[in-house]
Amino acid sequence: MSLLGNIIWFIFGGFFEAVAWWFAGILWYISIIGIPVGRQCFKMAKLQLAPFGKQVVDRGTKPLGMIANIIWLVFFGWELALMNLISALIFAITIVGLPFAKQNLKLAAVAFMPFGKDIR
8 A cells, every 4th residue: 555655645746845854954055054954855855755655753852952943933843733633634634635644644744843753
């Protein structure tokens, strides 16, 4: 199921969303200060390509990571998480869309506060 789900996800928007995340990550890498944020963008791009079969693991957030999460949340996180939540609600309308809604909820959790989370 995860292979088929990833193929469908990739065709119907996953690739374009991943490219957008890569572009954002490259822009953040231009400044030295933005490198940690750029790393999170690349993490999201990797998850956007193929979310089925991957798990988000909370490895704990250190104090500096918590500050970075708060800054991320204020400037980017709530909008990205809201976008994924709305997408999950749209997918959840049909039974066929429920697995895709679940993946959008996973993406929303990472988009809300990405520092301190690993993707396996």
